Amino acid sequence: MRIVVKPEVCMGCQICEIWCLVAHSMSKDILNAFLLEKPRAKPRIVVERNPSEYLILQCRNCEEPKCMFACISGAIYKDNGVLKYNEEKCVSCLSCVMACPYGAVKFEDGKIVRCDLCNLDPVCVKVCPNKALEVVS
Amino acid sequence: MKFENVIIGNSSAAIGCVEAIREIDSDADILMVSADRQAYSRALIPYYLRGKIELEGLLYRRQEFFERLNVETKFGIRVERIDTNKKEITLENGEIVGYEKLLIATGGKPFIPKIEGLNARDFFTFQTLEDVLRIKEAVEKAESAVILGAGIIGLMLAEALVEKGLEVKVVELADRVLAPVLDKKTSEIVQRKFAEKGVEILLNNTILEVRRNEKKILRLKDGREIETDLLAIAVGVVPNAELAKNAGIKVNRGIVVNKRMETSVKDVYAAGDCVEIFDSIAKTSRPIPLWITAYMGGRIAGFNMSGIPRDLSFVTAMNSMHFFDYYIITAGLSNSEDGEVISRLEGENYRRFVLRDGKIVGFIIAGKVGRAGIFTRLMEEELEVSGFKDKLLNDNFGYVDIPEAIRWNLLKEKVKFGVVRDAWI
């Protein structure tokens, strides 16, 4: 499965980004996640902005994942068709950042930040008011 | 004994190959023979030396992986000979194994320059598990180290050794560190990082002679003599191509392969550090000893060995490196002066692009490296970037900065071949 974006109906509300952050926080509570938790959790979905435009760049769970091919440690692997990331095996060499053509793997505060498809039930898809995000298999 | 697929080696290229074969064909029989006892990542040995990972963390794929993928393994055994007429390989224990398709993925080995008085016992290399275990032991008793070669591997070793409290010197023939991939500005930042940690980098210099008392005495090109407990040589990697050469397979600097990873001999493929390959950007064939090149080459070989014709369409040098938490990603003709060069340096954040005919042919991103893969992509697509080239220099450059008409073309779903589906861990 993977998440696809319909840019024509995305209005840049960032709700996906907010709830992605919450889903990856310790408390899973929006106020705690934003106001109390330190360091603040990182959203996995990438929303690009410039003064006039915005654009969602989600991990595409590529069929031929360059991030995985580039990974020197075996931290990135596929499990039942889903890309998985084992943080314990990762040495932060950033080969995945170098290889991901969409820039969907981030490196923030010394950590790799990447989509985990929320156990196959991605919160970004659920919360999008416009159905701009969709799961396809 | 005969197998449909025989793979020599069990590292990056070899694993890429089995994974591809299994995507196509769950039944084809596969034998993997390797001198290494386990499939580990050579690229992780610096992290092991630094104590960032345990020995077990070096394993790139676990032993169960081979069982799950139904791959027969003969690990810890060297291949002595390939007979391409009989389509057989001979192992060091005398065993003979037939193949229908063969992949040679024998990797690379450290290049050792001729130095007067140098014995094999005098120095370490930093390439294999055995190397790192020997270094780890030697470090316990050593106070000082000299590393010949300020390339990525030499500098990673220098970082690990200085962290362990050794007094470290690096001797480099070029006038700056990492000269093959970095430009002057980035080299200087890296040199400063090492200087701050007390590592002395001796540029424009080399070791001419080694003598020894309790320590090793190195006579340098500039006439100076320095003493050291530990000496490591890391001046480069060369293809390990003897096996192929002795079998009459065409070898220049590395084993010669085409885009399908076929060698000059039918049904024999090669991939990884042992080959020389056409660099799509530099437009010349050369060894590109990097993990992703090895994995992708092995993967493409696997498809072709399984009867699915596929080309390795884009290859160039791509490095992701870090020293004392300073990150650098480079690709293509990263430090070339030939073309239009645009760059921006702000503190230690640096971006440099080399454009030819309005297309990116190389880049260096250092400091904030996030999302550098986008540039690798633009390079691979040979996209005309002149219209928005200034934006490339912004820290947060993204697809949103690419004109809409081109952008959607880049972001639309591509139907690609091959489904990566197994649980690989």
Ligand SMILES: Cc1cc2nc3c(=O)[nH]c(=O)nc-3n(C[C@H](O)[C@H](O)[C@H](O)COP(=O)(O)OP(=O)(O)OC[C@H]3O[C@@H](n4cnc5c(N)ncnc54)[C@H](O)[C@@H]3O)c2cc1C
């Ligand atoms: C210290 C270090 C750090 C590195 N860091 C990076 C990095 O950050 N990023 C990156 O892209 N690359 C890095 N590299 C390079 C990367 O590790 C190599 O490009 C990669 O390992 C090449 O894989 P390969 O499959 O070609 O063969 P190798 O990894 O070289 O392995 C060769 C295999 O062939 C087997 N073999 C050889 N001869 C025989 C024989 N006669 N019979 C049987 N088996 C044989 C060996 O046992 C081994 O399994 C690093 C390398 C080192 C040493």
